[in-house]
Amino acid sequence: MGQLNLKETTSVSYERAEVKKGYTDFSLRINLDTNNISITPIEEAVKEKFIGGKGYDLWMMWNAVSANTKWDSPENAICISSGPLGGTPGYPGAGKSIVTTISPLTGAPIDSNVGGYFGPYKKFSGFDVIQIDGKAAEDTVILIDGIENKIKVFSASDLPEDSYEMSAALTHYFDEKKPVNVSIVTAGPGAAKTYFGCLNFSWWDAGRKRVRYKQAGRGGIGTVFANKKVKAVVARFGAVSMKSNNPADLDALKQVTKAHAKEINTLDPKQNRMAIVGTTHLIPIMNDHDCLPVHNFKFGSHPESHVIGEDVFQYIFDKGFDGCWRGCSVACAHGVKDFSPFTGPYRGTKVFVDGPEYETVAGCGSNLGIFDAQTILEINFYCDAYGLDTISVGTSIGFVMECFENNLITLDQTGGMDLSFGSRYNTLELIHQMARGKGFGTIVGKGIRKMKAIFAKDFGADPKFMQDIGMESKGLEFSEYITKESLAQQGGYGLALKGPQHDEAWLIFLDMVHNFMPTFEEKAEALHWFPMFRTWFGLCGLCKLPWNDIVPEDNKNTKEPAKVAKHVGWYAQFFSAVTGRKVDSNDLITMSEAVYNFQRIFNLKMGYGTREHDTVPYRSMGPVTVEEYQSRAERYDTQLIEKYDMDISQMDTKSKVAALRQKREEQYELLKDAVYTRRGWTSNGIPTIETVKRLGIDYPEVMEILKKNGIE
């Protein structure tokens, strides 16, 4: 072991639970107030209902927090789990961790699904889920050592500040000879200074002999981590094989794993080529369909977008295997080696950048008017090193730039920085400021919802206009798709439990391009099935990309191609083979529905979870400004005339903006009604008694919360 300054304060030996059919059936709790470590069996009834992954996290959190808990309350917990299928080597995407906490941005539970080896290593070390609560008095490192069967807590000093260097140093510290045995969760300095700190989850890249990273980005989980003075959580485990989950039917598991992996190996080169370009193929596709966020989501395309898409990144990405889980044949977690930043503490040195993915390119590139791969890489690098969520960073700075260009904020407030769209150097400076907690960056690091309040109160900015252009809902910044022409995806964002992240539903093409769901009922059906099925990945410890980013060749001939029925069937087989619980495709939806509704009621418990909180800014629905209307005048004019039967011959553009807005806002409310009905919720967006009973989540505290909200 190396020479880092770690002082062991607690050490507990434990008997490692054997993994049976994907489960250890134990949870681990580390309380940082007392350094108390407790290992508790997970009840059969909890397993039955919550399945694992996000389900376990939410159940643990529900029991840890009260309605009064704030993100920085000691009792707020960070829960990390894998899931019964997590840790299956070779099954594409089967190594995810799911992290939850009460978010500093939303005040409600947030969840993030992340790669790296931590989730599986933690499980194979004996724990389906871990809960970290309390607050440490000094900087702390936690070790879960499944090789020596020890949990240790260290007080730490002199650790490298940024997330990258810290993970690398700790990886070598805890297993110099076999760094592949170590996976580390870290936050960075930016997590302590902003509300959108992310967590970096590491894995050892044996080919490149270096530590690599994936981010649990959304909702400020890193901020909570830093607030608890946790510098790192380390999981250490040895060899992993298909037998590590001790599956109920090993042969069936091998068969389905082989089938899915083979299909990806064969078809990815013919389809999206994710093993070469990651998700950057989406840049030109979104651009050409008017869905790429440009200038704070004002526009959906830009003539320069071709310089930040797959045509460029396929040559920049370092060649080699890029699976963020062992043997994941999608292998889309690319990076760039020998990158030389031109600003900040790493200026002039050579670094490895993990990324960028589509979201980072769109959010921190086109959305900011930055069409330059070099700057996007540098933003990506510093956000990760500082522990900042690139989506919230990009969407927040986009808002700031539009405010700046509209004189809602001026050089006086920005500390003399010109923050017009396209300001590359000042965008980077803003990010350095966020990480240091200095200057205007301190305000931007609070996120859009708080910025709106500060700009209005302190700078006299127009709150109504900021409400329209500030791309947040529930307090969380939007991820990077333009939804103006897809009512279903407006719902996909606005009705998502944690806030506007696309992991619940991505319906833009089905709705906007293919017009596959013209009625409200059809949209509502999609906003039921897709969020439920996508939730299931989080319950089991899986990545969703292998489900529908590479599809069978005959998928287009199936009844509902968007569901990729063959893969859903494989997932049911995968679940049955590991857990021994025989399920079919429909059962996966029912499993998720219970957890999904439970999370909605959890929002209610925290003071949210009703109709008013499913509101989205008008920028996501239609043109806020005359300039925006005029950029797509033909489309909007045609809609007013043909869809809404209006005579617009005497109307100026301002009146047309208002008329279209009235119609689109009405449509969104009608969509809410249809979705609530389909989900078995009241018109105020609360699950009914009948729904919670049907799903078997009618626990006494649930019923009490419903009663308090008038549901009896």
Place this chain on the structure above:
Amino acid sequence: MINVDEKKMPWFEGMTIASILEQIEDTQFCSVIRLNGKLVSSPKFSETIVPDNSTIQLLPLVAGG
């Protein structure tokens, strides 16, 4: 002659992506193709001229992030 998803198709002067898709069944969910390795999206299908000897791959329904 052009090659569409590994099947040969006769080429004609002025051929566009849109005209190719009209000749193939079950393409209603095709909104992106690769023409000689380059992505082309549906808004440009009618205006994109296909040269002789081209290779075309029809990409599946776009699934987002």
